[in-house]
Amino acid sequence: IVHPASEVRRTFLEFFGKRGHEICASGPLIPAGDPTLMFTNAGMVPFKDVFTGKDTRPYKRATSSQKCIRISGKHNDLENVGVTARHHTFFEMLGNFSFGDYFKEEAIAYAWDLLTNVYGLPKDRLVVSVFGGEEGIAADDEARAIWRKVTGFSDERIFGLGMKDNFWQMGDVGPCGPCSEIHYYLGDEPDLGRFNEEPNEQGHGWMEIWNLVFMQFERRIEDGSPILEKLPAPCVDTGMGLERISSVLQGKFSNYDSDLMRALVEKAAQISGKVYRATQADDDISMRVIADHARTAAFLIAEGVSPNRAGREYVLRRVMRRAIRHGHRLGIERPFLHEVALEVARLMGEQYPELRQRKELIADVTEQEEIRFRETLDRGLRILDEEIAGLRGAGKNELAGTTAFKLYDTFGFPLDLTEVIASERGIAVDNAGYERALAEQRARSEGSKVGDVAVESVWREAIGAVGGAVRFTGYESEEGEGKIV
Ligand code: ATP
Ligand code: MG
Ligand code: MG
Numbered sequence: 001i002v003h004p005a006s007e008v009r010r011t012f013l014e015f016f017g018k019r020g021h022e023i024c025a026s027g028p029l030i031p032a033g034d035p036t037l038m039f040t041n042a043g044m045v046p047f048k049d050v051f052t053g054k055d056t057r058p059y060k061r062a063t064s065s066q067k068c069i070r071i072s073g074k075h076n077d078l079e080n081v082g083v084t085a086r087h088h089t090f091f092e093m094l095g096n097f098s099f100g101d102y103f104k105e106e107a108i109a110y111a112w113d114l115l116t117n118v119y120g121l122p123k124d125r126l127v128v129s130v131f132g133g134e135e136g137i138a139a140d141d142e143a144r145a146i147w148r149k150v151t152g153f154s155d156e157r158i159f160g161l162g163m164k165d166n167f168w169q170m171g172d173v174g175p176c177g178p179c180s181e182i183h184y185y186l187g188d189e190p191d192l193g194r195f196n197e198e199p200n201e202q203g204h205g206w207m208e209i210w211n212l213v214f215m216q217f218e219r220r221i222e223d224g225s226p227i228l229e230k231l232p233a234p235c236v237d238t239g240m241g242l243e244r245i246s247s248v249l250q251g252k253f254s255n256y257d258s259d260l261m262r263a264l265v266e267k268a269a270q271i272s273g274k275v276y277r278a279t280q281a282d283d284d285i286s287m288r289v290i291a292d293h294a295r296t297a298a299f300l301i302a303e304g305v306s307p308n309r310a311g312r313e314y315v316l317r318r319v320m321r322r323a324i325r326h327g328h329r330l331g332i333e334r335p336f337l338h339e340v341a342l343e344v345a346r347l348m349g350e351q352y353p354e355l356r357q358r359k360e361l362i363a364d365v366t367e368q369e370e371i372r373f374r375e376t377l378d379r380g381l382r383i384l385d386e387e388i389a390g391l392r393g394a395g396k397n398e399l400a401g402t403t404a405f406k407l408y409d410t411f412g413f414p415l416d417l418t419e420v421i422a423s424e425r426g427i428a429v430d431n432a433g434y435e436r437a438l439a440e441q442r443a444r445s446e447g448s449k450v451g452d453v454a455v456e457s458v459w460r461e462a463i464g465a466v467g468g469a470v471r472f473t474g475y476e477s478e479e480g481e482g483k484i485v
C-alpha cells in the first residue's frame, strides 16, 4: 500500500519535530482533570491550559497525533457516520502548536511545505479559506496576503468565509481568533465553482483536510457587551484528520477505504455474509457504522470506560448498541461486535499499546454488552408484540406514548425501533405522549441529579475546550438516527 497511515502519521510528527516541535504522545480520550468536557475532541485539548497561560511547558512548540471522539456537545458527528465518507465518531487529529512562539507566517508556510513538497499533493487540487469578516470583526487580510505569497494563488482560490467556518472561540469568553482551512478536491477535474458542495461517495467535491487556528484575541464582556482584545503572545493550534489525509494520499475517495478502516468494514461484511459495495447502499452504511463504532468502543474500553446508564458510560453503551442494531439489520444473529473490536486492537495496537494490553477486556466487555442487549431486544420485542395484539383485540391502532417510553426506558428500545416494528403491523405510535413521558422522567431526574453533579460534572452545561457548551446528551431522544431495525 502506498502511504500507509502509520507512515503518514510518522512523517507529520517528524516534519514538525525537525522544526523544533516537541513530539508529544496522544493524551487520553477522557480529558485529565477536565470535568467540563466529555471527551477529547481536538488535538489542542491536552494543551488547553498552556494556551490560556494556566499551565507552562518547557517547550514553546509541540506536535501530536491525538485520539479524538466527536459524539457530544458542539462537535457531534454521530449522525454523519456511515453517511459521509469523512466523518467518524473516533478519529486521530494530527496537530502542530505554537505557545506564543511562531504565528501565521510560519504556520502557513509549514502546512504548505508539508502538503505539497513532503506529501506531494498537487497544488491544483488545493484551495484555502480565510476568515472573511463578520459580526464587526475584521477579515483576516493578513492570512490572505500570506497565503497569496506562500502558494502563489490568486484570490479566487482563497475563499473568505464567515464566523461559522473560519472563526474559532473557546467559549463565550476567552481566547479566540480567525482560522484558515485547506481543502482538497476529490474527483476528476478540480472545480472551484463546487466549493460549497459536500463531497460525496462518488468522489466529487472539496474535502476539508486541515484547519489552522490563529488565536490572537481574548474575548471579554465589558459593560454587558463583548470586546476583543489582542493577546500579547498569539498562539497557533492546527488540526488535520489522519483518516482524511491518509485516504487522500492513498487515492481513495472515502476514509473507509483507507488502510485504517477498510479491514474493519471487511470484517463486518464477512461476518454478515454480505459483500461491501455490492448493491445495497443501506448495507454499506451499516458496515461503515460498525467499523466506526467498533473503534470508538475499543478505545473507550481500553481507557477503562464500561457501558452503563449515565454519562460517558451511557455514551459508550449507546454507541455499542447502535453498532449491534446495524449488525442485526445486516442479518447477523449472534454476538459479533467483539470480533470487530479485536480487529481494531490488531490494526492499531502498535500505535496504541493500551489496545493490546487490554485486548481481552475489550472483547469481554463488548461481548457481554451484546449478549445483554440481544436479550433485551428479544424481551422488548415480545412485550411489543403482546401490546400490539392487545390493541388489535380492542380495535385500536395507536400504541400509547407511555408504553413506547417504557420500552425505551426499561428495555433500551429506541423510539425509532418501536415505530418501525409497530408500523410494520399497521400500528402508529403516540409520539407526543412519548415526548411527555420522556420530559417527565427528565424533570424527575433533574431533581435527583445534584449528587451526580459533584461526582460527574459532565452532567452540567459547561464551557468546552473547543468552544461552545458541552453537555451530557446521553438521554436525548435518538430521533434522526434513521430507521434501522
Ligand atoms: P467538517 O467541517 O468536515 O465537519 P470540522 O470543521 O468540524 O470538519 P475541525 O474542528 O476544523 O473540523 O477539525 C480539524 C480537522 O479534523 C478537520 O479539518 C478534519 O480533517 C478532521 N476532522 C474533524 N472532524 C472529523 C471527524 N468527525 N472525523 C474525521 N476527521 C475529522
Ligand atoms: Mg465538523
Ligand atoms: Mg469544517
Ligand code: MG
Binding pocket: 181, 208, 211
Ligand atoms: Mg474545520
